[in-house]
Every structure is written in structure tokens, then in C-alpha cells.
Amino acid sequence: MMPPHSPAHSSILALLETEGSHLPRGVFQKVAFERGQLLTHPDDADYIVIIKTGCMRAFWLAFDRELSLAYLRPGDMFSTHTRLHMQASEPTRLFIARRTAVEQVLAVHPAFQQALVHGLAKVLGQTMTLLEDLAFHHARGRIARYVVRSAAQAGIALQPGQVVPLALGMEEMAALLGTTRQTVSTEFNAMIREGAFARERRGYLRLRDVSLLENWASGDGIRNT
Amino acid sequence: MMPPHSPAHSSILALLETEGSHLPRGVFQKVAFERGQLLTHPDDADYIVIIKTGCMRAFWLAFDRELSLAYLRPGDMFSTHTRLHMQASEPTRLFIARRTAVEQVLAVHPAFQQALVHGLAKVLGQTMTLLEDLAFHHARGRIARYVVRSAAQAGIALQPGQVVPLALGMEEMAALLGTTRQTVSTEFNAMIREGAFARERRGYLRLRDVSLLENWASGDGIRNT
DNA sequence: CGTTTTATGTCGGGCATCTGACAGACAGCG
């Protein structure tokens, strides 16, 4: 379920802080965002951002639907794509630079290139996970997979009794899983009734029948629609 | 609709041919495939492939459904991902190397790094296009978008009377658009009946009411399901 | 030229999910 790539993560921030002075002035700008604030493209150019602290949500906005692609955390990098938006989901500081500038400057900087490749690969991996979800799994399967991922991310074993934190509310989950608030809510409670887990306080759940969860997550009922 | 990235394309093959000798022996292997042949991973390692001639289809195989991610053509590069398969859709020759080997060797080779970044970005772009399709567009919209893309790719203006080649049959289209043969067939013929285009011989269609096509393609009726 | 194989067209039934609407639960704040 997506390797950590930790060396690249820690290193790119370190590179920016320590070796940043070797770069021409003004390639990377530091910017700060408040919760809910949108990163707006000043012009039509592509930009590369690297999160320093906080959390940015990368999402599609098409017509009146939102689809969250990823929640970016410190060390993550992203390239603003057409039609893709970014929003701070908590106070956030980041580095930003024009893509063209980055390419010119970093062509002679193998370490950065390496970091860039890793960053792109990670985003690609996340995109593929989402695509796989949409293409092959029902809403229930996607929710189960999200719970499993949340547990893994929090370093929690998939065993009965364990408490798993859910970073997202129903609505945000729905946007991340490509479904609707109502469907998430309904499925979630159905899963509880069937004994897969129980609700702890808000934003937390306690695992019960883990095999149920695993079956749903691994595509027991496969998406045809 | 996805920039050409042509410099990277032409250059990476050139790099492999001309500067290949500068690389340690045996990093990149040349392999040939016949139509229909699968690229099987000899082991669990990740591989990087670069198409030399022909065409490879990259696709998911989950349970009994297939979803084509992309058709790779000369100059395209790809990294074999878990759960992702590759199949020659015509006689094909390609270069292949272990990812780890590539990373070690190319860390000191900025030109290759550059090419790698471009290649990854292109794959990411295609993945996002597919994701956007699945998330936001109905079957009809996806078909329309595919027709528009086919025209653009063939360098054909979107004007009545123009003949657009469709490289794919109904079944292959369905796999690429994340739907079924039947739905593609039905929608396709409905679009013909509504006057968007007419069928020429097999694999070709003649544009008629282009505005219809554009409306469907740009998400006139947006996906809710 | 007939036969076989493959690609395409069409239909009816079923189902997962969306929509819109409303009610209850919870949190923040004066």
C-alpha cells in the first residue's frame, strides 16, 4: 500500500533549507496559508509546490462537484495541473516556484531531480489508488479501504479493539472517495450494524470484526457500475 | 488537452541509442514482443520500460475486469506498477531496466533525469485524464471526449465533413473508458442517430454536428453516479 | 463461395448510487 519514500521526503525539505542558498534568488517563494484559503494561480503557468508545514488538499473542481485527489503533508510536492485546485485544510506554509524556472535551475542539480522524480512517483501512486477505487470498488469497498489506510497510516494494527482515528468528516471522506455524503453515512452505519467496527467518539472508531473489513477492502463485492 | 512534450520523447530514445554506451552494460535490455504478448515481471522488482517501436497497452486487471490506462507509443516510458500489466497490441520492441538500477545509474545523468521527469509527468497526465473521465463524465461524455482526442491526435480539425480515425474497436474503447462493450455500442449509435457524426467504413467516422460533440465532451450532462 | 470466427447492435431486468428533503445530534457562543 504505497511505500513510504521517506528518504526523498526528508531530503527535499532539507535541500531547500540548506542548499537553497545555492539557488538563484527568488526561484522558490515561501508562502503561508490560513485554513480554508485557496492557492490561486497568479497566471496560467504551472507551479511546483512543496509543503513545509500544515496540510493542503489537492482537488478537482468540475461544475459543482469536488473530488479530492490527495491531502499533502510536509515534504510532499505537487505540480499545479490545469483544473486542479489546492486549499489549505489547516494553517500551512509552503514553497512555490514556477515549473519552468525549476526545470531550468534544477537541470544541473541531480539531488533535486531525484527528489522531483520521487515526488512525482508518489503523486502518481496516489492518483492510481484513487483511480483503482473508482474503477473497481463499490462505495462500501472504498470506505473500507479508507479505514484500512487510516489505520496503517496511524501505525495501528488491524485487530479487534484497536481505535482508529479518521482524519476526515463524512463530507470530506465522500469527496476523497468519489461519492456523496449520504452514501458514506449510510454505508458507514450499515458497516457498524454488521459488526465491522463501532463508533468511538467523533472521528474515531473501534475495530470489531476485522475480516469483514478486509473482505470489503479487497474487493469482495466488485464494482460493475 | 495534454501538451506534446515532444522534446523529451525524441530525446530519450536518442539518448539511449547514442549515449547508451556510456552506461554500464546490461542496465537497459532490448526486448521484442509479438502482438498480444504480455510483459511479465520476472520478479517482484519495479521495472522501467521505454517503447522503441510498436505499441504497448498498459492496463489494470482486477478480478475479471480490465481497465486500460494508456496505449504507449515510441518514446513513451512507463514504470511497471504493482497490479499493472502490459501487453503488446502490435509487434513491439522496447528497452527495459530495473528501476533501482536506473535510479543509481542516472542519478549522475541530468539529461536522463529530465527525460524521466517528463515521462512521469506524461503518464500522470494520462492517469488524471482517465480519473477525470471516471469521476465526472457519463459514458456518452467519455466517448465524445475520446472522439475529440482521436481527432486531435490525428491532427484533424473539429469540423463537419472531416473523417476521424478510431484506433480502437468497441471492446477496446470500453476498456479504455471504463465502461462496457454494450454501453459503448448503444451510446455510439445513439450519437449517430442524433446527428453528431456518421459512420464511414470500419474504424472511421465522419463528423457532422460538431457542437453536439463538444457539448457532450465538455460535460454538458455531468456525472452524478 | 459457404463456413467459421469475430465484431457489433439491441433488449429487458436489476441494482448501486445520486438527488432532494427533512429530522436529529452535536458544538460554539452569547
Next chain:
DNA sequence: CGCTGTCTGTCAGATGCCCGACATAAAACG
């Protein structure tokens, strides 16, 4: 405490699409 806004649960109706089955058309092949 009571008010207000936001989050959550649930329902009934509508729908886009899948599935299986079968019919037709077009290519492949002797």
C-alpha cells in the same frame, strides 16, 4: 442556559449503467 450553525442519519424516488442473452453484420479462411 438557550440559540445557531454545522455535522450526521435516513428515506423515497429517479437514473445511468451493468449483465445476460440473442440477433445481425462483417471479416477470415478453407
